[in-house]
Amino acid sequence: MNNTTHFGFKDVATEDKQNLVKGVFDSVASKYDLMNDVLSFGAHRLWKRYTIASSNVKIGDKVLDIAGGTGDLAISFRKKVGESGHVILSDINAAMLGEGRKNLINKGVFGVDFVQLNAQYLPFADNSFDCVSIAFGLRNVTDKDQALSEMYRILKPGGCLLILEFSKTDSEFLKKFYDFYSFNVMPTLGEIIADDKESYQYLAESIRKHPDQETLKDMVLNAGFGFCEYHNLSGGIVALHKGIKV
Amino acid sequence: MQHFALEQALNYLIQTGEIDLKPLDNKTIRFSLQDLPLDVNFVCTNDRIFVISDTNRNSDVDISLGASVFFALFKGEDLTDLLRQDKIVIHGDVKTAQLLVDLLQTVDIDLEEVLSQYTGDIVAHKAGKIAKNFKKIAQKSSNPLDAIKDGLSALLITPTVSKLYKKDRH
Known part of the structure; x- marks a missing residue:
């Protein structure tokens, strides 16, 4: 592995990135859902609903939600798999996982297991x-x-991988609007609502550093998946990659 | 959106109809309707069907036929008869094709309704058809509100399949 990697637009030592990301999510955990609603105008709920509906998950299935944070996907998966199924909500960040546990209890959702883990080493x-x-x-x-x-x-x-992630839009108009919004409005809203401008500056930068749709599709196929297809949502601001293991 | 609706409808019917997909396990079937813009791959695995638009992998069987032949097939017409009349073109494993036909003839689905989404030119017309389809599924579903919400969510975020994307390589 290279000795450096990116953290937003900054180059940092590879071994430092995990802690830097941890700092971001420690800081935003308590306001995470509120900020998602505000920053996406509620669209994140639609993107996630589409993800769940696309999963083809059914009663009795076993599902792992990685980086599941406050647990909104896990809640929906839990309903889909029923009593005979099994859902694990996982996150590398203890603060986010704590928010997830609180959220599930508040919503009366039980039967979900919580695991703190690093996606690179799944236990x-x-x-x-x-x-x-x-x-x-x-x-x-x-x-x-x-x-x-x-x-x-x-x-x-036959199992299915779902990656929902910010991506690249190919609409020039949307790109200009989105650049202005994410580098100017998002950090400001982060400062006002969550008292944390830097974390939302990182959010905007990390989206730009993330592989585009085709690159991520190749990465999924290179990992061994027999099929991978992505769907651009909201003009490509977000994409859902679906990989199938054969 | 059409792939999403087709995949949803098929899996819903497979689950509710308790249809055994085991005979088609790990089979990929390329399916195209000659007179409609429908060219999809059905990946049958893990007791469900994934509808994929393009794939680098070879399919086990390619089935190509006209829409009217498809509906006839769906309503119980014999595959061998249609093959003999050159109304259907099959490349690859005919046994797999026969298994798919058997499966389609088992499910109770108004496929014309699902496929009508592929024929509309006007977005509103499409949306109306899709909404109607989801309404239909919702009526049969144990959780109708969820089915309607899934359909509306998909309409609002206008999903488009991968091959339409142009890479940005600045």
Whole structure:
């Protein structure tokens, strides 16, 4: 692995990125859902609903939600898999996982397991999940290829990987608007609402550093998945990549 | 959006109809309707069907036919008869094609309704058809509100499949 990697637009030592990302999420955990609603005008709920509906998850399935944070995907998966299924909500960040646990209890959702883990080293047996999801988390992972290989390893043959992530729009108008919005409005709103301008500056920068749709599709295929297709949502601001292990 | 609706409808029917997909496990079927812009791959695996638009992998069987033949097939017409009349073109494993036909003939689905989404030119017309389709699924679903919300979410975020994307390489 290279000795340096990116943290937003900055180059940092590879071993430092994890702690820097941890700092961001420690800082934003308590206001995470509120900020998502404000910054995306509520669209993140639609993107996540589409992700769940696209998962083809059914009763009895075993699902791992990585970087699951406050647990909105896990809640929906829990309803889909029923009593005979199994959902694990995981996150590398203890503060985010704590928010997730609180959120699930408040909503009366039980039967979800919580695991603090690093996506690059998944502590699960080979071929054990029907579905693995990661929503708005992959861009924060230091070694994405390793994480994708791990996701591939733990999925059953026929299992489905879902990656929901900010991506690149090919609309010039949308690009200009989005650049202005993410580099000017988002950090300001972060400062006003969460008292944290830097974390939302990082958010905007990390989106630009994240691989585009085609590159990520190639990465998923290179990890071993037999099929990968992505759907651009809201003009490509967000993309859902779906990989199938064969 | 069309792929999403088709995949949703098929898996819903497979689950509710308790249809056994095991005979088609790990099979990829390329399916195209000659007179409609429908060219998809059905990836059958893990007891469900994924609808994929393009793939680098070879399919087990390619099926190409006209829409009217498809509806006839769906309503119980014999595959061998249609093959004999050159109304359907099959490249690859005919046994897999027969298994798919058997499966389609088992499910209780108004496929014309689902496929009508591929024929509309006007967005509003499409949206109306899709909404109607989701309404239909919702009526049968144990959780109708969820089915309607899924359909509306998909309409609002206008998903488009991958091959339309142009790479930005600045």
